[in-house]
Amino acid sequence: DQQVKQNSPSLSVQEGRISILNCDYTNSMFDYFLWYKKYPAEGPTFLISISSIKDKNEDGRFTVFLNKSAKHLSLHIVPSQPGDSAVYFCAASLRIQGAQKLVFGQGTRLTINP
Amino acid sequence: DVKVTQSSRYLVKRTGEKVFLECVQDMDHENMFWYRQDPGLGLRLIYFSYDVKMKEKGDIPEGYSVSREKKERFSLILESASTNQTSMYLCASRGAGTGVGNTEAFFGQGTRLTVV
Numbered sequence: 001d002q003q004v005k006q007n008s009p010s011l012s013v014q015e016g017r018i019s020i021l022n023c024d025y026t027n028s029m030f031d032y033f034l035w036y037k038k039y040p041a042e043g044p045t046f047l048i049s050i051s052s053i054k055d056k057n058e059d060g061r062f063t064v065f066l067n068k069s070a071k072h073l074s075l076h077i078v079p080s081q082p083g084d085s086a087v088y089f090c091a092a093s094l095r096i097q098g099a100q101k102l103v104f105g106q107g108t109r110l111t112i113n114p
Numbered sequence: 115d116v117k118v119t120q121s122s123r124y125l126v127k128r129t130g131e132k133v134f135l136e137c138v139q140d141m142d143h144e145n146m147f148w149y150r151q152d153p154g155l156g157l158r159l160i161y162f163s164y165d166v167k168m169k170e171k172g173d174i175p176e177g178y179s180v181s182r183e184k185k186e187r188f189s190l191i192l193e194s195a196s197t198n199q200t201s202m203y204l205c206a207s208r209g210a211g212t213g214v215g216n217t218e219a220f221f222g223q224g225t226r227l228t229v230v
Contacts (some may be wrong), residue, residue, distance in 0.1 A: 009154065032217050041202055043118070043221030045158070089157060093217070096189075099164040100145045101218055102207060103173070104157035 003027050006105035015114050019077040022107055023090030026071065032093040035064060037076045037086045040109070048075070058083050075080055080112045117141070120205050120222035131194040135225050137205030144210040146188035147219065148172075148180065150201040157204065161193055164210070194196050195229045202226050 005024045013019045023033075031052050036044035045110045050057040050064045050073070057064050077084055090105040121136035139146065145164050149157040149172075159172030161180040161216055169180050177199060181189040188207075203226075208219040 006156070029133075034218060037220075041224070043206075043223050043228075045202035046218040046220070048216045091157075096170070098168070099162065099170050100210070101159070101162060101170070101172070102145075102206070102208065103146060103159055106154060107192070 002106075004090055004103050004105040006088075006090055006108050008108050009106070010111070012111045012113060013080050015082060015112050016079045019080045019084065019110055019112070021075040021077075021088050021090075021108050021110065023070060023073045023075075025073075025092050027092070027094060028071065030094050031055060032063070032074050034091040034093070034102075035062075035088045036091060036104075037084075038089060039086050040078040047088075050071075057074075063086075080110075082112050082114060084096045085110060085112045118205055118207050118220050120225050122201075122225050123223060124224060125227045127192075127195050127227065129229055130194060131192075131195045131229075133195050133227070133229075135190040135203055135205075135227070137188045137190070137207075137208040137222055138186055139188075139220070140186065141209070141220065142185065142208060143220075144185070144220040145208040145219075146182065147206040147208070148178075148188065148190045149204045149206065150174070151204060151224075152161035152201050160190065180198075197229050200227060200229045 034048040034049040036043040148160045163182045205222040206219040
């Protein structure tokens, strides 16, 4: 049962344009959503997060939008740069009594073309 | 600088061997996680822990066990390694609470395990 889904395995964008990565989730009890970036042979690095009580969070070139009614979030990167080429993972956090469960999507490989 | 350290970058083990993957964090985090990453499947949660000696099954716990005897250390154990456990294994830690600095999880560099 995949609770967090990234339906696009890959995305190709021209340098300087906007990259939009999408993520859908099924559990309305998730309290935080996060985006991570991953290069080959390295661990994922945190990019940006959003609380379930907000609908937008911005940090430099990165903006995350949350649409709770649609159970959908998106990551916007503007402007896209060649160094943004990586795999991007969406994640969601769920509190289960004393524990925090953090689940990830399948990832989207972003390629920025010069 | 925050740090999550996995004991090995690369491991090659034989089918049937008992395998230990170690993870240590220096951030005094309550929560620790083990994932495996496979092409097309993303990061799948194997086990997680929210306190010493406390553990919870993730989405794919079969064939694995974990140990958390100290707060900073979370070990993943493959009781009898099989070829379908060949994967990239990632450890992460995260603080409790919802304040700034506690929402993100920090990852180790990963262990590429090959079972032959």
